Amino acid sequence: MKLYDFPMAPSPRRVNVFLAEKGIEIEKVEVDLRQAEQMSEAFKLINPHCTVPVLELDDGTYISSIDAINRYLEEIYPEPPLFGTNAKERALINDWCHYINVNGFMAVAEALRNSASRMKDRAITGPHNFAQIPELAARGRERVGYFFEDLNAQLAKTKYVAGDAYSVADVGAMVVVDFATGMAKIELPESLTNLKRWYMEVSARPSASA
Amino acid sequence: MKLYDFPMAPSPRRVNVFLAEKGIEIEKVEVDLRQAEQMSEAFKLINPHCTVPVLELDDGTYISSIDAINRYLEEIYPEPPLFGTNAKERALINDWCHYINVNGFMAVAEALRNSASRMKDRAITGPHNFAQIPELAARGRERVGYFFEDLNAQLAKTKYVAGDAYSVADVGAMVVVDFATGMAKIELPESLTNLKRWYMEVSARPSASA
Missing domain, CATH: 3.40.30.10 (Glutaredoxin)
Structure with missing residues (x-):
């Protein structure tokens, strides 16, 4: 492999x-x-x-x-399980993975790829070139804001994104936060205290430096 | 349930x-x-x-x-299996599901939601309104064209989308074709004979009317 x-x-x-x-x-x-x-x-x-x-x-x-x-x-490599340990846990993690991918990851990519000068004509990954659409960059930034708010609301109720256990949903969400605040320069609002609590915790895991 | x-x-x-x-x-x-x-x-x-x-x-x-x-x-309900029967089959099906969702389903939605007058301010599903972006409708149509070509190239090699067996990838791809040619009025080019062969076959299954 x-x-x-x-x-x-x-x-x-x-x-x-x-x-x-x-x-x-x-x-x-x-x-x-x-x-x-x-x-x-x-x-x-x-x-x-x-x-x-x-x-x-x-x-x-x-x-x-x-x-x-x-x-x-x-x-x-089933251990430790990162996609849940029973059908319901897996379903909740899969739901969050979908949400994080579409509304988090893709929204940050939309914001970045439609504005960065080095990505001219590379608004989408893949073999075909696509011109940047400035409105899409603005829309992406707005969507990332809603994503942060949704994640913050969830993390008021749960320790990790999809429940009490660290999962692949936390991996995805942590990478989205770093992608947004780093490359795309979208700030994490100070007011989102649950999100910040969780972010500090997952970022302190040894895996975060990978 | x-x-x-x-x-x-x-x-x-x-x-x-x-x-x-x-x-x-x-x-x-x-x-x-x-x-x-x-x-x-x-x-x-x-x-x-x-x-x-x-x-x-x-x-x-x-x-x-x-x-x-x-x-x-x-x-x-594991029978009949629609997500594959071993790790490699599941990986190939998962790969196609991702591709179909992002480059097929979401591209058709982008084409439709950014152009249909009844979807004004509903360019994305969800609780927040987003204005239509006409360039995004055009880009969506172009992307659907590439998606059809890619699917046609794959179906020159395989009976079903992800290999020899009907799977959830066929469910997704069939719904994309119907969504594109129906609601979004994007034609399936006559030249894509493998795609048409497959489409007629999956559409003849009793499940297609569901």
């Missing part, structure tokens, strides 16, 4: 933190996004969607979505 | 077709999207994201993302 990776980028980090929580070490191959190596013809044979991370299985199969990679790793 | 449903809409159909393939009958409660019932205060207590479908478990827990609902149903 081999992970195509770029340690500075938020998407592969969602797998790297997951691996660190599991205590798994696997071979990693760096794909240099600064040099647009993900757009090369060589890399398109690995992943025609031109994104990292990609997990290569021992039989040469490539898995290219974060969700599919983490679920595969959960199945191969 | 109870499903909050609106039979004419594409999102709940992704659960209804799944249920039909499993041969499961469950109680259904209609939420009339034409009357904006999903935006009512009463429904916000069921799902603050103001979307259907929602699965209510017997203990009163609500599950509101299609992915989480179908995975829960797969766990409770």
Whole structure:
């Protein structure tokens, strides 16, 4: 098994933190996004969607979505469980994963990719170029604000995002907060105290540096 | 168990077709999207994201993302398996589900919601209003074209979307094709013969009318 990776980028980090929580070490191959190596013809044979991370299985199969990679790793290395321990827990975690991906991760990406000058014509990842849409950057920022508020409201009720146990939903949400406040320069409002309490806690785990 | 449903809409159909393939009958409660019932205060207590479908478990827990609902149903009713029968099959199906959701389903929604006059200020589902962005409608249509081409290329190699067996990826992709060609009025190009072969086949299954 081999992970195509770029340690500075938020998407592969969602797998790297997951691996660190599991205590798994696997071979990693760096794909240099600064040099647009993900757009090369060589890399398109690995992943025609031109994104990292990609997990290569021992039989040469490539898995290219974060969700599919983490679920595969959960199945191969079940301990500690990060997708829940029974059907209901799994359903609540899956619900949060969906929400975090669509309303958190994609909203930050929308804000960043439609405004950063280095991402001109790269408003969406993948093999096709798309022009930036400034209104979409503004909409993305607004959506991230709602996402933070929703997460804060949830974390008034629960210790971790999807309940009492740390899960893959916390991995995703932590990476969204760092992606937003770092690359996209969207502040975390001081008033969201539950979110800040949780963020400090998950960020102090050794896995957070992965 | 109870499903909050609106039979004419594409999102709940992704659960209804799944249920039909499993041969499961469950109680259904209609939420009339034409009357904006999903935006009512009463429904916000069921799902603050103001979307259907929602699965209510017997203990009163609500599950509101299609992915989480179908995975829960797969766990409770494992036969016939629609998420694969081993780790690698599951990974390939999960990969396709992600691709279909982001590049198929969301692209059609982007095309439709940013152009239909009845969806003014409803460019995104959920409790917050967002103005339509006409460039986003055009971009959505272009993305759906690429999605159809990618699916056609895959279906030159495989009988069903994720391999030799019918899976939840076929449910999702069929609903995307119907959503695109129906509500969003995006044509399926005649030249995409593999996609058409597959579409006729999956649409002939009894579950397709669900």
